[in-house]
Amino acid sequence: MKNNFLLGLAIAASVLTSCGNNDTADIIITDNSTNNNGGSTTNGKAILLKGNYTQDLILDSANEYILDGPVVMESGTKIVVPAGMTVKANKGNEVYLAIAQGAQIFAEGTPSNPIVFTSNSSAPNAGDWGGLILLGSAPINSVDGTTATTATSEIASLPYGGSISDDNSGTLLYVRVEYSGGKVDGQSENNGISFYGVGNGTKVDYVQVFEGLDDGFEFFGGTVNASFIAVANADDDSIDWTEGYTGVLTNVYVKQNVDGDKAFECDGYNTDIGNNSNPIFFSAPTISNVTIEGIGSGGGKEAIRLRAGTQAIFDNVLIKGYKEGFDLDGDMGDNPTGQGVLDDKLQATNVKFDDVNTEVKNDTGFTFTNADFVTTSTIAAGTDFATWGAGWTRQ
Numbered sequence: 001m002k003n004n005f006l007l008g009l010a011i012a013a014s015v016l017t018s019c020g021n022n023d024t025a026d027i028i029i030t031d032n033s034t035n036n037n038g039g040s041t042t043n044g045k046a047i048l049l050k051g052n053y054t055q056d057l058i059l060d061s062a063n064e065y066i067l068d069g070p071v072v073m074e075s076g077t078k079i080v081v082p083a084g085m086t087v088k089a090n091k092g093n094e095v096y097l098a099i100a101q102g103a104q105i106f107a108e109g110t111p112s113n114p115i116v117f118t119s120n121s122s123a124p125n126a127g128d129w130g131g132l133i134l135l136g137s138a139p140i141n142s143v144d145g146t147t148a149t150t151a152t153s154e155i156a157s158l159p160y161g162g163s164i165s166d167d168n169s170g171t172l173l174y175v176r177v178e179y180s181g182g183k184v185d186g187q188s189e190n191n192g193i194s195f196y197g198v199g200n201g202t203k204v205d206y207v208q209v210f211e212g213l214d215d216g217f218e219f220f221g222g223t224v225n226a227s228f229i230a231v232a233n234a235d236d237d238s239i240d241w242t243e244g245y246t247g248v249l250t251n252v253y254v255k256q257n258v259d260g261d262k263a264f265e266c267d268g269y270n271t272d273i274g275n276n277s278n279p280i281f282f283s284a285p286t287i288s289n290v291t292i293e294g295i296g297s298g299g300g301k302e303a304i305r306l307r308a309g310t311q312a313i314f315d316n317v318l319i320k321g322y323k324e325g326f327d328l329d330g331d332m333g334d335n336p337t338g339q340g341v342l343d344d345k346l347q348a349t350n351v352k353f354d355d356v357n358t359e360v361k362n363d364t365g366f367t368f369t370n371a372d373f374v375t376t377s378t379i380a381a382g383t384d385f386a387t388w389g390a391g392w393t394r395q
Helices: 003-012 337-342
Strands: 039-042 046-053 064-073 078-081 086-089 096-099 104-108 115-119 131-135 170-178 193-196 203-210 217-220 226-232 239-242 248-255 264-267 286-293 302-307 312-329 346-363 374-376
Touching: 096 104, 131 170, 217 226, 239 248, 302 346, 312 337, 337 346
Parallel strands: 046 064, 064 086, 064 096, 078 104, 086 115, 096 131, 104 170, 115 170, 131 193, 170 203, 193 217, 203 226, 217 239, 226 248, 239 264, 248 286, 264 302, 286 312, 302 312, 312 346, 346 374
Antiparallel strands: 039 046
16 A cells, blocks of 8 residues: 555544644644554645655655655655655754665656755755665675674664665655755764665766755765766765775766865775774775866865775866865775775876865875876866756756
8 A cells, every 4th residue: 555545544534733833834634643654744735754664655746745754764665756846854853764775765857857855944054954865785894794784874773784786775866955964963964865885776866965064975885876966065075985885976066165074075984983894895986077166275175085095086077176186094004095096996087176276185104196196187177067967956
């Protein structure tokens, strides 16, 4: 039985109520029959979603939907969001949409009808709500893979990780996430979209995170690929990876504001947990066609920080307006970032620096020249965001 049918029954059997003004619409009809399948209320205009869903949730384009708390799609279920729909979220740190291991999301918009997840506040701000969380069964290096195959997510405390590289958590296509990144209990921070051990059977294309309080996209291990992705005005890092992420990112656009931290913050493993894989491996994604726009070389910011032994291959990168282009951190022990340069596993080719004071900073403990790591090009163009981002993104 589909959840929208349950919601229709709920409306027919509803009870009138009201609530105060808290930047959300008043609730005038309430259904208290959850059937162990999430909760739903309606005000005649919007259906409010909250709880754990054990059956499919098919959103109807004739309705408006508001996240009113944690929404968790349990294993074996799917949520389908139609093109052109705006899903709003009531203000709150523990308001998010989580796609658990074995569940899927199908949010497939179009350039003229994107899908938008945003704040329900009349005056939205970064951090109004949590964001999207996808959890899969692809490899991570925070566990050894034998005695332990899964870890537990910081937000929602859900399992993630495994050995299924092509695990499929669904599709995000022409999707925009706005005003996310609320802190749970004032400490644990949501991102725009968190990918926990997500596999490369998942499709992520034409997705933007706009005005988030924490990171834009964060990859906790996994193998998921993403193309035509954009982050604008994140208050922390725009792109972040850790725990052995090994996917492919193509056509990436980052625009930072004065509150943002790094455009890319890249860790080979989670230093709070340790590299526990057996055999040990580090993050090693491939990234191409990247444009990063900062606030100017006088702003004191770093564009790309590479640390904790991360490996990566960058190609066709345009970096504009930073104090430092690439900052490599590590040591000759557990964090051998510099060894990746010497082994040609950490490289940047066809890079153009525009208004960048220091192109490469080496704090790895290893000796190498800038030319050992980066190959510059005066014609590197990055990505053509003006074309592929037209119509469905925000600036």
